[in-house]
Amino acid sequence: MGQQLIEIILPQGRADDIDEILHDVTIISSWQDTLEENRARINLLVQTEKVETVLNTLENYLQPLPDARALLLPVEAVIPRTQKSSAEKQEPGDAAGNRDGEPGRISRQELYDDVAGGSVLTVNYLIMVALSAVIAAIGLLRNDITIIIAAMVLAPLLLPNVAFALANTLGDSELAMGAVKTTLAGLVLAVLTGFVIGILVAADPEVNAIARRTSLSLTDLVVALASGSAGVLALTGDGRLSLIGVMVAVALMPPLVTGGLLIGSGFYEHGFRALELALANILCINLAGIVTFRLQGISPSTWWEKNRASRATLRAAVVLAVLIVSLGVLLFFIQ
Numbered sequence: 001m002g003q004q005l006i007e008i009i010l011p012q013g014r015a016d017d018i019d020e021i022l023h024d025v026t027i028i029s030s031w032q033d034t035l036e037e038n039r040a041r042i043n044l045l046v047q048t049e050k051v052e053t054v055l056n057t058l059e060n061y062l063q064p065l066p067d068a069r070a071l072l073l074p075v076e077a078v079i080p081r082t083q084k085s086s087a088e089k090q091e092p093g094d095a096a097g098n099r100d101g102e103p104g105r106i107s108r109q110e111l112y113d114d115v116a117g118g119s120v121l122t123v124n125y126l127i128m129v130a131l132s133a134v135i136a137a138i139g140l141l142r143n144d145i146t147i148i149i150a151a152m153v154l155a156p157l158l159l160p161n162v163a164f165a166l167a168n169t170l171g172d173s174e175l176a177m178g179a180v181k182t183t184l185a186g187l188v189l190a191v192l193t194g195f196v197i198g199i200l201v202a203a204d205p206e207v208n209a210i211a212r213r214t215s216l217s218l219t220d221l222v223v224a225l226a227s228g229s230a231g232v233l234a235l236t237g238d239g240r241l242s243l244i245g246v247m248v249a250v251a252l253m254p255p256l257v258t259g260g261l262l263i264g265s266g267f268y269e270h271g272f273r274a275l276e277l278a279l280a281n282i283l284c285i286n287l288a289g290i291v292t293f294r295l296q297g298i299s300p301s302t303w304w305e306k307n308r309a310s311r312a313t314l315r316a317a318v319v320l321a322v323l324i325v326s327l328g329v330l331l332f333f334i335q
Helices: 017-021 048-062 108-119 123-142 145-154 158-170 173-200 218-236 240-250 253-264 268-295 303-334
Strands: 003-011 029-035 039-047 069-074
Touching: 003 048, 017 048, 039 048, 048 069, 048 108, 108 158, 108 173, 108 218, 123 145, 123 173, 123 253, 145 253, 158 173, 158 218, 158 268, 158 303, 173 253, 173 268, 218 268, 218 303, 253 268, 268 303
Parallel strands: none
Antiparallel strands: 003 039, 003 069, 029 039
């Protein structure tokens, strides 16, 4: 995945400790200079797959030091190009037993910063949800798939769900609460927007774009599970373009707006069926996200945090799996 630069700022007298605590990690290059107020700045150029190992080690060491920081910076290019040694290519892991050669995954710290922003409830988030709901409603009423797809891409509903999955993987209750609050606010706003439009403009449940979102099948659960896993892989692999395709595939906004439109137009049974589809998608996204995060080896750095995270992950996965299986069994007997 390339290389990244880690800039460490710490008291001058502690600078020599960095080489010692990172002696088991292969560093491509390092250099050091002195700052004001008796502080030192150390720069480490490392392979991207080793960033998490370095940051885990630095996190424990720098935390008690006053004004100590480690900054992760992107590297667009390195000249001349560096080549891995044969020993580095065969290196099975670091001294802590972590797998630091996992291909195509950004560090846990980068992932957390990327996802945590999506769990924050902001005015901009609510405006984006409202706008995408209006666009989706127009597309549904006009039976125009192009407009509906535009609403899917615009809607910011996927990231809070991924944040909730990451929170359960790491046992982070604060992130989980933020993700739940943001998700619920977005879901309620989308349904209410559709409801208001449904009161003003009567929706026809026979229109193809609307009718297709008033029924839940086993294939919908499979698509949602696959999309949730693909969304996590896109984020951990820094594949933003792939994430757009996932947002279209999982389609949270159209069933939410469909439910609001139909309920507002007086078609209550059809409206609640559409909301069932949205609920199934949300459950599958979160379950697939938790499983994929775990399979990629994403976990806290300390053993006591790992134990807490494992309990949170198991608890959330069991609840989500039971709900999804219950939906699947119900659909099987209905069909």
